[in-house]
Amino acid sequence: MWAVAARACCRWTDPVTFERMWAELAPVGRSARTGGYFRQPWTSPEVELRAWFVEEAENRDLRVEVDGVGNVLAWWSPGGSAGPAVLTGSHLDSVRNGGAYDGPLGVVSALAALDLLRERGFSPTRPLGVAVFAEEEGSRFGRACLGSRLAVGAVSWASVRELRDADGVGLPDALEAAGLDPGDTGPRDNLAARIGCFVELHVEQGRDLVDRGAAIGVASEIWPHGRYRFDFTGEANHAGTTRMEDRHDPMLTYAMTALAANKQARLAGMRATFGRVETEPNGTNAVPSRVTAWLDARCDSDAALAELVEVVTRQATERAGRDGTSVSVTAESVTGAVSFDADVARVVAADHEGGDWPVIATQAGHDAGVLAAAGVPTAMLFVRNPSGVSHAPSEHAETADCLVGVSALADTLERLAGS
């Protein structure tokens, strides 16, 4: 339990340092055509961002550790600091054509919060670290929060080392190409055993804070969510000469499955999305032989998630029977319900002179959820996103709100690492 001392809110954050760091990140991985970002793990934009972070950390005299998959920890542990560490941070990778804020806001804010604490003359009595976790989005190897899951032992290196990306590149080769060495066994330390608590600041990915008129919110829970690969198999044939009744078209089975998932999610008040589809041979004038599509499903309980996926799978299988196709379903990445730590959330939420920050649930996945599930007392701070849009170029946060976020994070870290 951490003490919550009364304090003035939102003491000044140096906008110059925050804006300088933000401007340095802005061009990295940005598409001139869409304005969106693709900072795919272990490719040059993400490698550049990791190097940028290491340099920022070293310029602050932080002690930097990089593990075999590129998770980076930067420690501020002055002589005499001891006990379970306090960790903050987020990720620098992005989804395909994503926004600027998802991940980097938490990393830049963490560095700015440490600067602010130093300006206040604060020195931590516990080690205070900033983390950058690798492959949070799962945009390359399909496993959400791969870096943090490996770091806390939620997945083993043996269970992921055979993964291949969409181009057939294996995970160990991708790591080596990025200058990393996973070794024979991958990451060894269990991060969860080394830290006493984790706080992740993140841009809000919906409209809750806009609607409430609040610059900052605190997370209560993350909905259970998962990624499921649907492999539909049929028979390739000529688009002109094959009579409609003679076809075994997996695209039809997929199309009906996408409609069924949407309907089922709407009926249950849950979320279901097919956002990625691959088809073979991918020709305009051929009935496809194969369609692979990924269902992203999110529900307010583990049971509701299991039920949603079961219903969609059953409807897909029934339709495959009628289409003369087949379907198989593989769960690639499933994350159970996460409730954040009430004590740490109380420390975070009390950082507001007008009363506590609102406490909100989220349907987005985060490294914070992985650490919480590994038993680390964990909390999240959200910064208002006026567009309400995320995983898309129009994701946004106003600098003034970001600076309130930095102050709130600094206040939180001061309490957690000073007690």
Ligand code: GLV
């Ligand atoms: C990550 O942002 C996710 O929710 O998938």
Ligand code: MN
């Ligand atoms: Mn994120």
Ligand code: MN
């Ligand atoms: Mn994301």
